[in-house]
Amino acid sequence: MAKAETPVAPSEGASPIRVYRHRLPARIWHWVNALTLLILLMSGLMIFNAHPRLYWGQYGANPDYAWLAVGSTPKTGFVRIGETRIETTGVLGRWTDAEGVEQTWAFPGWATIPTTYSLADGRRWHLLFAWVLAISLTLYMLWSLLCGHLKRDLYVRRAEWAPRHIWRDVKDHARLRFPKGAAAARYHILQKLSYIGVIFVLLPLMIATGLTMSPGMNASAPWLLDLFGGRQSARSIHFLAAWALVAFFVVHLAMVLLAGPVNEVRSMITGWFRLPPEPSAGR
Amino acid sequence: MSELILPRRRLIARAGGLVAAAGALPLLSGCDAINEAPAVRKILTMGEEMNRASQRVLMDRDALAREFTRADLSPTFRSNGTKLPPGAAYAAHAASGFADWRVKVTGLVARPLSLSLADIRAMPQRTQITRHDCVEGWSAIGQWTGPQLRRILAAAGVKDSARYIVFRCADRIGDALYYESCDMVDALHPQTIMAWALNNAVLPIANGAPLRLRIERQLGYKHAKYLTNIEAVASLDAIGAGKGGYWEDRIDYEWYAGI
Numbered sequence: 001m002a003k004a005e006t007p008v009a010p011s012e013g014a015s016p017i018r019v020y021r022h023r024l025p026a027r028i029w030h031w032v033n034a035l036t037l038l039i040l041l042m043s044g045l046m047i048f049n050a051h052p053r054l055y056w057g058q059y060g061a062n063p064d065y066a067w068l069a070v071g072s073t074p075k076t077g078f079v080r081i082g083e084t085r086i087e088t089t090g091v092l093g094r095w096t097d098a099e100g101v102e103q104t105w106a107f108p109g110w111a112t113i114p115t116t117y118s119l120a121d122g123r124r125w126h127l128l129f130a131w132v133l134a135i136s137l138t139l140y141m142l143w144s145l146l147c148g149h150l151k152r153d154l155y156v157r158r159a160e161w162a163p164r165h166i167w168r169d170v171k172d173h174a175r176l177r178f179p180k181g182a183a184a185a186r187y188h189i190l191q192k193l194s195y196i197g198v199i200f201v202l203l204p205l206m207i208a209t210g211l212t213m214s215p216g217m218n219a220s221a222p223w224l225l226d227l228f229g230g231r232q233s234a235r236s237i238h239f240l241a242a243w244a245l246v247a248f249f250v251v252h253l254a255m256v257l258l259a260g261p262v263n264e265v266r267s268m269i270t271g272w273f274r275l276p277p278e279p280s281a282g283r
Numbered sequence: 284m285s286e287l288i289l290p291r292r293r294l295i296a297r298a299g300g301l302v303a304a305a306g307a308l309p310l311l312s313g314c315d316a317i318n319e320a321p322a323v324r325k326i327l328t329m330g331e332e333m334n335r336a337s338q339r340v341l342m343d344r345d346a347l348a349r350e351f352t353r354a355d356l357s358p359t360f361r362s363n364g365t366k367l368p369p370g371a372a373y374a375a376h377a378a379s380g381f382a383d384w385r386v387k388v389t390g391l392v393a394r395p396l397s398l399s400l401a402d403i404r405a406m407p408q409r410t411q412i413t414r415h416d417c418v419e420g421w422s423a424i425g426q427w428t429g430p431q432l433r434r435i436l437a438a439a440g441v442k443d444s445a446r447y448i449v450f451r452c453a454d455r456i457g458d459a460l461y462y463e464s465c466d467m468v469d470a471l472h473p474q475t476i477m478a479w480a481l482n483n484a485v486l487p488i489a490n491g492a493p494l495r496l497r498i499e500r501q502l503g504y505k506h507a508k509y510l511t512n513i514e515a516v517a518s519l520d521a522i523g524a525g526k527g528g529y530w531e532d533r534i535d536y537e538w539y540a541g542i
Contacts, residue, residue, distance in 0.1 A: 058351065060422055061421035062421065063359035064359075113318065119419065121535065123418070125318075127331070128327055128333075214541060215500050215501060218349060222349050225349060
Protein backbone atom coordinates (compact mmCIF):
# COMPACT_ATOMS: atom_id res chain seq x y z
CA MET A 1 0.00 0.00 0.00
CA ALA A 2 2.62 2.58 -0.97
CA LYS A 3 0.42 4.29 -3.51
CA ALA A 4 0.54 8.03 -3.64
CA GLU A 5 -3.12 8.32 -4.59
CA THR A 6 -5.90 7.72 -2.11
CA PRO A 7 -7.89 4.81 -3.49
CA VAL A 8 -11.48 5.78 -4.07
CA ALA A 9 -14.29 3.27 -4.19
CA PRO A 10 -16.70 3.53 -7.07
CA SER A 11 -19.72 5.44 -5.95
CA GLU A 12 -23.07 5.18 -7.58
CA GLY A 13 -25.56 8.01 -7.88
CA ALA A 14 -26.08 9.98 -4.70
CA SER A 15 -24.27 7.62 -2.33
CA PRO A 16 -21.32 9.31 -0.58
CA ILE A 17 -17.79 8.94 -1.89
CA ARG A 18 -15.81 6.46 0.14
CA VAL A 19 -12.06 6.67 0.51
CA TYR A 20 -9.64 4.13 1.98
CA ARG A 21 -8.30 6.33 4.72
CA HIS A 22 -6.58 4.13 7.32
CA ARG A 23 -4.38 1.21 6.33
CA LEU A 24 -4.45 -2.00 8.35
CA PRO A 25 -1.24 -1.46 10.39
CA ALA A 26 -2.50 1.98 11.43
CA ARG A 27 -5.85 0.55 12.49
CA ILE A 28 -4.31 -2.30 14.44
CA TRP A 29 -1.87 0.02 16.19
CA HIS A 30 -4.62 2.50 16.98
CA TRP A 31 -6.70 -0.02 18.90
CA VAL A 32 -3.79 -1.89 20.50
CA ASN A 33 -2.43 1.45 21.61
CA ALA A 34 -5.80 2.65 22.92
CA LEU A 35 -6.16 -0.43 25.13
CA THR A 36 -2.49 -0.36 26.17
CA LEU A 37 -2.60 3.30 27.19
CA LEU A 38 -5.81 2.75 29.17
CA ILE A 39 -4.20 -0.13 31.10
CA LEU A 40 -0.99 1.84 31.60
CA LEU A 41 -2.88 4.89 32.86
CA MET A 42 -5.05 2.96 35.32
CA SER A 43 -2.23 0.75 36.62
CA GLY A 44 -0.02 3.84 36.76
CA LEU A 45 -2.53 5.59 39.00
CA MET A 46 -2.41 2.53 41.28
CA ILE A 47 1.37 2.83 41.47
CA PHE A 48 1.00 6.56 42.19
CA ASN A 49 -1.35 5.69 45.07
CA ALA A 50 1.54 3.93 46.83
CA HIS A 51 3.28 7.29 47.25
CA PRO A 52 1.05 10.17 46.10
CA ARG A 53 3.75 12.81 46.23
CA LEU A 54 5.95 14.22 43.44
CA TYR A 55 9.37 15.84 43.68
CA TRP A 56 12.03 17.46 41.52
CA GLY A 57 15.63 16.27 41.60
CA GLN A 58 17.55 13.08 42.35
CA TYR A 59 15.81 12.20 45.62
CA GLY A 60 12.44 12.81 47.27
CA ALA A 61 10.66 11.12 50.15
CA ASN A 62 8.20 12.07 52.90
CA PRO A 63 10.57 14.44 54.77
CA ASP A 64 11.30 16.34 51.52
CA TYR A 65 9.20 19.05 49.87
CA ALA A 66 6.73 17.65 47.33
CA TRP A 67 5.54 19.99 44.57
CA LEU A 68 2.39 17.90 44.27
CA ALA A 69 0.74 15.84 46.96
CA VAL A 70 -2.62 14.13 47.32
CA GLY A 71 -3.72 13.72 50.90
CA SER A 72 -6.59 13.58 53.34
CA THR A 73 -7.80 15.15 56.55
CA PRO A 74 -10.19 13.28 58.87
CA LYS A 75 -13.13 14.56 56.78
CA THR A 76 -11.81 15.70 53.41
CA GLY A 77 -9.53 14.81 50.53
CA PHE A 78 -7.27 17.33 48.86
CA VAL A 79 -4.63 17.93 46.22
CA ARG A 80 -1.85 20.36 46.99
CA ILE A 81 0.07 21.83 44.06
CA GLY A 82 2.85 24.06 45.31
CA GLU A 83 1.16 26.14 47.99
CA THR A 84 -2.31 25.87 46.46
CA ARG A 85 -4.68 23.44 48.11
CA ILE A 86 -7.73 22.17 46.25
CA GLU A 87 -10.51 20.26 48.03
CA THR A 88 -11.18 17.02 46.17
CA THR A 89 -13.34 15.14 48.68
CA GLY A 90 -15.17 12.26 46.99
CA VAL A 91 -12.72 11.97 44.12
CA LEU A 92 -9.10 12.27 45.30
CA GLY A 93 -7.67 11.59 48.74
CA ARG A 94 -10.97 10.62 50.33
CA TRP A 95 -13.65 8.71 48.46
CA THR A 96 -16.18 5.92 48.92
CA ASP A 97 -15.57 2.53 47.30
CA ALA A 98 -18.08 0.16 45.66
CA GLU A 99 -18.82 -1.43 49.07
CA GLY A 100 -19.59 1.95 50.60
CA VAL A 101 -16.37 2.07 52.61
CA GLU A 102 -14.46 5.35 52.82
CA GLN A 103 -10.94 5.11 51.44
CA THR A 104 -8.06 7.55 51.63
CA TRP A 105 -5.93 6.37 48.72
CA ALA A 106 -5.19 9.16 46.23
CA PHE A 107 -7.00 7.91 43.12
CA PRO A 108 -10.37 6.16 43.51
CA GLY A 109 -10.96 2.47 42.72
CA TRP A 110 -12.81 3.16 39.48
CA ALA A 111 -9.67 4.80 38.09
CA THR A 112 -7.12 2.12 39.03
CA ILE A 113 -6.08 -1.41 38.09
CA PRO A 114 -6.89 -3.33 40.19
CA THR A 115 -9.76 -1.48 41.88
CA THR A 116 -8.56 -2.27 45.42
CA TYR A 117 -5.09 -1.29 46.56
CA SER A 118 -2.34 -3.57 45.32
CA LEU A 119 0.94 -1.96 44.36
CA ALA A 120 2.26 -5.38 43.33
CA ASP A 121 -0.57 -6.01 40.85
CA GLY A 122 -0.51 -2.43 39.54
CA ARG A 123 3.20 -2.88 38.80
CA ARG A 124 2.65 -6.25 37.12
CA TRP A 125 0.09 -4.76 34.72
CA HIS A 126 2.12 -1.60 34.18
CA LEU A 127 5.47 -3.26 33.54
CA LEU A 128 4.00 -5.85 31.15
CA PHE A 129 1.99 -3.38 29.09
CA ALA A 130 4.96 -1.01 29.00
CA TRP A 131 6.52 -3.66 26.76
CA VAL A 132 3.41 -3.75 24.57
CA LEU A 133 3.58 0.04 24.26
CA ALA A 134 7.29 0.12 23.45
CA ILE A 135 7.18 -2.73 20.91
CA SER A 136 4.01 -1.60 19.14
CA LEU A 137 5.19 2.01 19.02
CA THR A 138 8.53 0.95 17.53
CA LEU A 139 6.81 -1.18 14.87
CA TYR A 140 4.38 1.61 14.09
CA MET A 141 7.18 4.16 13.74
CA LEU A 142 9.09 1.85 11.40
CA TRP A 143 5.98 1.21 9.32
CA SER A 144 5.18 4.93 9.18
CA LEU A 145 8.66 5.68 8.00
CA LEU A 146 9.09 2.83 5.53
CA CYS A 147 5.58 2.58 4.10
CA GLY A 148 4.93 6.22 3.46
CA HIS A 149 2.46 7.01 6.27
CA LEU A 150 4.78 9.65 7.66
CA LYS A 151 5.49 11.24 4.27
CA ARG A 152 1.99 10.96 2.89
CA ASP A 153 -0.19 11.74 5.90
CA LEU A 154 1.82 13.32 8.71
CA TYR A 155 4.53 15.34 6.95
CA VAL A 156 3.90 19.05 7.47
CA ARG A 157 4.37 20.88 4.16
CA ARG A 158 6.03 24.27 4.08
CA ALA A 159 2.81 26.12 3.34
CA GLU A 160 1.14 24.51 6.35
CA TRP A 161 3.65 26.07 8.73
CA ALA A 162 2.45 29.56 7.77
CA PRO A 163 0.98 31.22 10.87
CA ARG A 164 -2.04 32.35 8.83
CA HIS A 165 -2.75 28.79 7.80
CA ILE A 166 -2.46 27.50 11.37
CA TRP A 167 -4.61 30.35 12.69
CA ARG A 168 -7.33 29.60 10.13
CA ASP A 169 -7.36 25.97 11.23
CA VAL A 170 -7.64 27.05 14.87
CA LYS A 171 -10.59 29.30 13.98
CA ASP A 172 -12.27 26.54 11.97
CA HIS A 173 -11.97 24.21 14.95
CA ALA A 174 -13.29 26.81 17.36
CA ARG A 175 -16.34 27.23 15.14
CA LEU A 176 -16.65 23.45 14.79
CA ARG A 177 -16.35 23.86 11.04
CA PHE A 178 -14.82 20.66 9.75
CA PRO A 179 -13.45 20.05 6.26
CA LYS A 180 -15.86 18.69 3.68
CA GLY A 181 -15.35 16.68 0.54
CA ALA A 182 -11.88 15.54 -0.46
CA ALA A 183 -10.28 17.85 2.11
CA ALA A 184 -11.79 15.71 4.88
CA ALA A 185 -9.74 12.72 3.78
CA ARG A 186 -6.49 14.43 4.68
CA TYR A 187 -5.17 15.49 8.07
CA HIS A 188 -5.16 19.22 8.64
CA ILE A 189 -2.33 21.02 10.40
CA LEU A 190 -3.56 20.83 14.02
CA GLN A 191 -4.30 17.14 13.57
CA LYS A 192 -0.86 16.52 12.10
CA LEU A 193 0.87 18.41 14.90
CA SER A 194 -1.04 16.63 17.64
CA TYR A 195 -0.45 13.17 16.13
CA ILE A 196 3.23 13.93 15.61
CA GLY A 197 3.36 15.26 19.18
CA VAL A 198 1.87 12.07 20.59
CA ILE A 199 3.78 9.56 18.45
CA PHE A 200 7.19 11.21 18.40
CA VAL A 201 7.27 13.28 21.59
CA LEU A 202 4.82 12.20 24.32
CA LEU A 203 4.94 8.42 23.95
CA PRO A 204 8.76 8.26 23.66
CA LEU A 205 8.91 10.65 26.64
CA MET A 206 6.70 8.30 28.66
CA ILE A 207 8.97 5.36 27.84
CA ALA A 208 12.20 7.27 28.54
CA THR A 209 11.01 8.72 31.85
CA GLY A 210 9.63 5.32 32.83
CA LEU A 211 12.99 3.70 32.19
CA THR A 212 14.73 6.47 34.15
CA MET A 213 12.89 5.24 37.25
CA SER A 214 14.52 1.80 36.92
CA PRO A 215 17.57 1.45 39.20
CA GLY A 216 18.94 -1.25 36.88
CA MET A 217 18.56 1.03 33.87
CA ASN A 218 20.21 3.91 35.79
CA ALA A 219 23.35 1.82 36.23
CA SER A 220 23.69 0.98 32.55
CA ALA A 221 22.39 4.27 31.11
CA PRO A 222 23.20 6.98 33.68
CA TRP A 223 22.78 9.66 30.98
CA LEU A 224 19.03 9.26 31.41
CA LEU A 225 19.38 10.68 34.93
CA ASP A 226 21.22 13.69 33.53
CA LEU A 227 18.69 14.14 30.73
CA PHE A 228 15.72 14.40 33.08
CA GLY A 229 17.47 15.83 36.13
CA GLY A 230 17.15 12.81 38.40
CA ARG A 231 14.87 9.90 39.15
CA GLN A 232 12.28 11.96 41.01
CA SER A 233 12.18 14.56 38.22
CA ALA A 234 11.65 11.74 35.74
CA ARG A 235 8.78 10.47 37.90
CA SER A 236 7.19 13.95 37.90
CA ILE A 237 7.59 14.30 34.13
CA HIS A 238 6.16 10.79 33.66
CA PHE A 239 3.08 11.84 35.64
CA LEU A 240 2.64 15.14 33.77
CA ALA A 241 3.15 13.55 30.34
CA ALA A 242 0.52 10.93 31.23
CA TRP A 243 -2.01 13.72 31.81
CA ALA A 244 -0.93 15.37 28.55
CA LEU A 245 -1.90 12.08 26.88
CA VAL A 246 -5.22 12.12 28.71
CA ALA A 247 -5.77 15.68 27.47
CA PHE A 248 -5.00 14.54 23.92
CA PHE A 249 -7.49 11.70 24.33
CA VAL A 250 -10.24 14.06 25.52
CA VAL A 251 -9.79 16.39 22.56
CA HIS A 252 -9.40 13.45 20.17
CA LEU A 253 -12.66 11.94 21.41
CA ALA A 254 -14.46 15.29 21.24
CA MET A 255 -13.33 15.75 17.64
CA VAL A 256 -14.50 12.25 16.70
CA LEU A 257 -17.90 12.92 18.27
CA LEU A 258 -18.24 16.31 16.56
CA ALA A 259 -16.99 15.17 13.17
CA GLY A 260 -19.37 12.21 12.96
CA PRO A 261 -18.67 9.37 15.38
CA VAL A 262 -20.06 6.52 13.26
CA ASN A 263 -18.14 7.43 10.16
CA GLU A 264 -14.95 8.16 12.11
CA VAL A 265 -14.98 5.02 14.23
CA ARG A 266 -16.02 2.86 11.26
CA SER A 267 -13.08 4.21 9.26
CA MET A 268 -10.71 3.22 12.08
CA ILE A 269 -12.20 -0.32 12.00
CA THR A 270 -12.70 -0.99 8.28
CA GLY A 271 -10.39 1.65 6.88
CA TRP A 272 -13.11 3.16 4.68
CA PHE A 273 -14.20 6.74 5.30
CA ARG A 274 -17.22 8.44 3.75
CA LEU A 275 -16.40 11.94 2.63
CA PRO A 276 -18.79 14.49 4.10
CA PRO A 277 -20.54 15.93 1.00
CA GLU A 278 -19.53 19.39 -0.18
CA PRO A 279 -22.30 21.88 0.42
CA SER A 280 -23.96 22.66 -2.92
CA ALA A 281 -24.03 26.37 -2.20
CA GLY A 282 -21.08 28.32 -0.83
CA ARG A 283 -20.96 28.27 2.95
CA MET B 284 -11.13 -13.06 47.78
CA SER B 285 -14.53 -14.56 46.97
CA GLU B 286 -16.27 -12.92 49.91
CA LEU B 287 -15.13 -9.59 48.54
CA ILE B 288 -16.35 -10.26 45.04
CA LEU B 289 -19.77 -11.68 45.91
CA PRO B 290 -21.39 -8.51 47.24
CA ARG B 291 -20.15 -6.72 44.18
CA ARG B 292 -21.84 -9.30 41.95
CA ARG B 293 -25.07 -8.73 43.87
CA LEU B 294 -24.65 -5.02 43.30
CA ILE B 295 -24.25 -5.62 39.61
CA ALA B 296 -27.48 -7.62 39.52
CA ARG B 297 -29.21 -4.73 41.22
CA ALA B 298 -27.76 -2.26 38.77
CA GLY B 299 -28.73 -4.52 35.87
CA GLY B 300 -31.62 -2.37 34.79
CA LEU B 301 -29.67 0.81 34.66
CA VAL B 302 -27.94 0.64 31.34
CA ALA B 303 -25.92 3.78 31.90
CA ALA B 304 -24.73 2.85 35.38
CA ALA B 305 -24.23 -0.75 34.31
CA GLY B 306 -21.23 0.40 32.33
CA ALA B 307 -19.03 1.19 35.27
CA LEU B 308 -19.64 -1.43 37.92
CA PRO B 309 -19.48 -4.71 35.97
CA LEU B 310 -16.51 -3.26 34.14
CA LEU B 311 -14.74 -2.68 37.44
CA SER B 312 -15.40 -6.07 38.97
CA GLY B 313 -14.80 -7.58 35.54
CA CYS B 314 -11.35 -6.00 35.62
CA ASP B 315 -10.70 -7.46 39.07
CA ALA B 316 -11.89 -10.89 37.94
CA ILE B 317 -9.44 -10.67 35.04
CA ASN B 318 -6.72 -9.54 37.44
CA GLU B 319 -7.27 -12.59 39.64
CA ALA B 320 -7.64 -15.25 36.94
CA PRO B 321 -4.76 -17.78 37.18
CA ALA B 322 -4.08 -17.64 33.43
CA VAL B 323 -3.80 -13.86 33.61
CA ARG B 324 -1.47 -14.04 36.63
CA LYS B 325 0.78 -16.27 34.54
CA ILE B 326 0.82 -13.81 31.64
CA LEU B 327 1.43 -10.89 34.01
CA THR B 328 4.60 -12.51 35.36
CA MET B 329 5.97 -12.46 31.80
CA GLY B 330 6.67 -8.76 32.26
CA GLU B 331 9.05 -9.49 35.15
CA GLU B 332 10.77 -12.22 33.15
CA MET B 333 11.19 -9.88 30.16
CA ASN B 334 12.58 -7.14 32.38
CA ARG B 335 15.02 -9.48 34.13
CA ALA B 336 16.18 -11.14 30.92
CA SER B 337 16.60 -7.88 29.02
CA GLN B 338 18.45 -6.17 31.85
CA ARG B 339 20.74 -9.18 32.27
CA VAL B 340 21.33 -9.65 28.54
CA LEU B 341 21.51 -6.06 27.31
CA MET B 342 23.24 -4.39 30.21
CA ASP B 343 26.75 -4.57 31.55
CA ARG B 344 26.43 -6.93 34.50
CA ASP B 345 29.03 -4.98 36.44
CA ALA B 346 27.64 -1.53 35.56
CA LEU B 347 27.74 0.59 38.70
CA ALA B 348 24.80 2.42 40.18
CA ARG B 349 25.44 6.16 40.19
CA GLU B 350 27.47 7.34 43.16
CA PHE B 351 26.71 10.82 44.44
CA THR B 352 28.60 13.31 46.60
CA ARG B 353 27.93 14.33 50.20
CA ALA B 354 26.28 17.48 48.83
CA ASP B 355 23.57 15.26 47.32
CA LEU B 356 22.62 13.46 50.56
CA SER B 357 18.95 13.48 51.58
CA PRO B 358 18.63 15.78 54.60
CA THR B 359 16.70 13.00 56.33
CA PHE B 360 17.07 9.38 55.24
CA ARG B 361 13.61 7.86 55.49
CA SER B 362 13.27 4.36 56.93
CA ASN B 363 10.65 1.89 55.84
CA GLY B 364 9.28 -1.55 56.65
CA THR B 365 10.33 -2.68 60.14
CA LYS B 366 11.44 0.30 62.27
CA LEU B 367 12.21 -1.79 65.36
CA PRO B 368 12.29 -5.60 65.27
CA PRO B 369 9.96 -6.97 67.97
CA GLY B 370 11.17 -9.33 70.66
CA ALA B 371 13.41 -9.43 73.73
CA ALA B 372 16.34 -11.03 71.90
CA TYR B 373 16.77 -8.13 69.52
CA ALA B 374 16.24 -5.61 72.33
CA ALA B 375 19.06 -7.30 74.31
CA HIS B 376 21.37 -7.12 71.29
CA ALA B 377 20.53 -3.43 70.81
CA ALA B 378 21.17 -2.74 74.51
CA SER B 379 24.64 -4.30 74.30
CA GLY B 380 25.52 -2.43 71.11
CA PHE B 381 25.21 -5.70 69.13
CA ALA B 382 28.43 -6.98 70.77
CA ASP B 383 27.27 -10.59 70.45
CA TRP B 384 25.59 -10.28 67.06
CA ARG B 385 26.62 -12.95 64.59
CA VAL B 386 26.08 -13.29 60.87
CA LYS B 387 26.34 -16.87 59.70
CA VAL B 388 27.42 -17.76 56.17
CA THR B 389 26.06 -21.20 55.33
CA GLY B 390 24.74 -23.40 52.53
CA LEU B 391 26.82 -24.21 49.47
CA VAL B 392 30.11 -22.96 50.90
CA ALA B 393 33.38 -24.77 51.61
CA ARG B 394 33.93 -22.99 54.96
CA PRO B 395 30.80 -21.93 56.85
CA LEU B 396 31.43 -18.70 58.77
CA SER B 397 30.06 -17.01 61.84
CA LEU B 398 31.07 -13.36 61.73
CA SER B 399 30.95 -10.79 64.52
CA LEU B 400 30.58 -7.09 63.83
CA ALA B 401 34.27 -6.73 64.70
CA ASP B 402 35.08 -9.31 61.99
CA ILE B 403 32.92 -7.40 59.50
CA ARG B 404 34.56 -4.09 60.34
CA ALA B 405 38.05 -5.58 60.14
CA MET B 406 37.55 -6.49 56.47
CA PRO B 407 38.41 -4.06 53.65
CA GLN B 408 35.56 -1.55 53.51
CA ARG B 409 33.69 0.13 50.69
CA THR B 410 31.93 3.47 51.15
CA GLN B 411 29.38 4.56 48.57
CA ILE B 412 26.83 7.37 48.33
CA THR B 413 23.90 5.91 46.47
CA ARG B 414 20.20 6.43 45.91
CA HIS B 415 17.73 4.12 47.63
CA ASP B 416 14.56 3.58 45.58
CA CYS B 417 11.46 2.29 47.30
CA VAL B 418 9.03 0.24 45.23
CA GLU B 419 6.42 2.78 46.35
CA GLY B 420 8.13 5.51 44.37
CA TRP B 421 10.21 7.62 46.75
CA SER B 422 14.01 7.90 46.75
CA ALA B 423 16.58 8.88 49.37
CA ILE B 424 20.33 9.32 49.02
CA GLY B 425 22.61 8.01 51.75
CA GLN B 426 26.22 7.07 52.36
CA TRP B 427 26.82 3.42 53.18
CA THR B 428 29.92 1.67 54.53
CA GLY B 429 30.67 -2.02 54.77
CA PRO B 430 32.57 -4.93 53.21
CA GLN B 431 31.65 -6.19 49.78
CA LEU B 432 29.49 -9.30 49.91
CA ARG B 433 31.80 -10.94 47.38
CA ARG B 434 34.69 -10.77 49.85
CA ILE B 435 32.60 -12.56 52.45
CA LEU B 436 31.47 -15.16 49.92
CA ALA B 437 35.06 -15.64 48.80
CA ALA B 438 36.17 -16.08 52.41
CA ALA B 439 33.52 -18.76 52.85
CA GLY B 440 34.49 -20.44 49.58
CA VAL B 441 31.14 -20.30 47.85
CA LYS B 442 30.73 -23.31 45.57
CA ASP B 443 30.11 -23.22 41.83
CA SER B 444 26.78 -24.96 42.35
CA ALA B 445 25.44 -21.89 44.21
CA ARG B 446 23.06 -19.90 42.02
CA TYR B 447 21.39 -17.67 44.58
CA ILE B 448 22.24 -16.02 47.87
CA VAL B 449 19.46 -15.97 50.47
CA PHE B 450 19.45 -13.33 53.21
CA ARG B 451 17.70 -13.99 56.51
CA CYS B 452 16.78 -11.27 58.94
CA ALA B 453 15.93 -10.75 62.61
CA ASP B 454 12.74 -8.80 62.01
CA ARG B 455 9.51 -10.75 62.22
CA ILE B 456 6.67 -9.35 60.14
CA GLY B 457 3.41 -11.11 60.90
CA ASP B 458 4.00 -14.83 60.44
CA ALA B 459 7.64 -14.98 59.46
CA LEU B 460 11.10 -13.52 59.73
CA TYR B 461 11.96 -11.34 56.74
CA TYR B 462 14.02 -12.92 53.99
CA GLU B 463 15.22 -11.98 50.53
CA SER B 464 17.46 -13.37 47.82
CA CYS B 465 19.41 -12.40 44.73
CA ASP B 466 21.29 -14.10 41.93
CA MET B 467 25.08 -14.36 41.76
CA VAL B 468 25.35 -11.39 39.37
CA ASP B 469 24.07 -9.03 42.04
CA ALA B 470 25.68 -10.96 44.93
CA LEU B 471 29.13 -10.54 43.37
CA HIS B 472 28.53 -6.98 42.12
CA PRO B 473 31.18 -4.56 43.47
CA GLN B 474 28.56 -2.28 45.05
CA THR B 475 26.75 -5.06 46.88
CA ILE B 476 27.90 -4.51 50.46
CA MET B 477 26.97 -5.47 54.01
CA ALA B 478 26.47 -1.98 55.42
CA TRP B 479 27.01 -1.28 59.13
CA ALA B 480 27.22 2.53 58.79
CA LEU B 481 24.91 5.16 57.31
CA ASN B 482 26.14 8.72 56.72
CA ASN B 483 29.34 8.13 58.74
CA ALA B 484 27.44 6.95 61.82
CA VAL B 485 26.61 3.48 63.11
CA LEU B 486 23.54 2.17 61.26
CA PRO B 487 20.37 3.24 63.11
CA ILE B 488 17.93 0.56 64.22
CA ALA B 489 15.22 1.89 61.88
CA ASN B 490 17.59 1.41 58.93
CA GLY B 491 18.55 -2.17 59.81
CA ALA B 492 21.12 -2.20 62.65
CA PRO B 493 23.54 -3.74 63.01
CA LEU B 494 23.86 -4.92 59.39
CA ARG B 495 21.90 -4.55 56.21
CA LEU B 496 22.36 -5.46 52.59
CA ARG B 497 22.92 -2.81 49.92
CA ILE B 498 22.05 -4.15 46.48
CA GLU B 499 22.16 -0.91 44.58
CA ARG B 500 20.57 -1.81 41.25
CA GLN B 501 17.36 -3.10 42.77
CA LEU B 502 14.42 -1.64 44.71
CA GLY B 503 14.34 -1.15 48.46
CA TYR B 504 12.60 -4.35 49.55
CA LYS B 505 15.59 -6.36 48.27
CA HIS B 506 17.90 -4.52 50.73
CA ALA B 507 17.41 -6.92 53.64
CA LYS B 508 17.89 -5.37 57.10
CA TYR B 509 18.87 -6.89 60.50
CA LEU B 510 20.92 -9.59 58.73
CA THR B 511 21.52 -12.84 60.61
CA ASN B 512 22.24 -15.36 57.88
CA ILE B 513 23.68 -15.51 54.38
CA GLU B 514 22.98 -18.79 52.67
CA ALA B 515 24.21 -19.95 49.26
CA VAL B 516 21.66 -22.16 47.52
CA ALA B 517 21.15 -23.83 44.17
CA SER B 518 17.42 -23.19 44.03
CA LEU B 519 14.86 -20.93 45.70
CA ASP B 520 12.18 -23.64 45.72
CA ALA B 521 12.71 -24.52 49.39
CA ILE B 522 12.89 -20.91 50.57
CA GLY B 523 9.58 -19.73 51.98
CA ALA B 524 6.88 -20.36 49.37
CA GLY B 525 9.50 -20.56 46.62
CA LYS B 526 9.42 -17.10 45.11
CA GLY B 527 12.59 -15.98 46.86
CA GLY B 528 11.44 -13.30 49.25
CA TYR B 529 9.02 -12.31 52.00
CA TRP B 530 6.91 -9.94 49.89
CA GLU B 531 7.36 -12.02 46.75
CA ASP B 532 5.75 -14.96 48.56
CA ARG B 533 2.98 -12.94 50.20
CA ILE B 534 1.78 -10.23 47.85
CA ASP B 535 3.50 -11.11 44.57
CA TYR B 536 6.15 -8.40 44.41
CA GLU B 537 8.61 -9.14 41.60
CA TRP B 538 11.65 -11.16 42.63
CA TYR B 539 13.69 -9.23 40.06
CA ALA B 540 13.35 -5.65 41.26
CA GLY B 541 15.69 -3.85 38.86
CA ILE B 542 12.81 -1.79 37.50
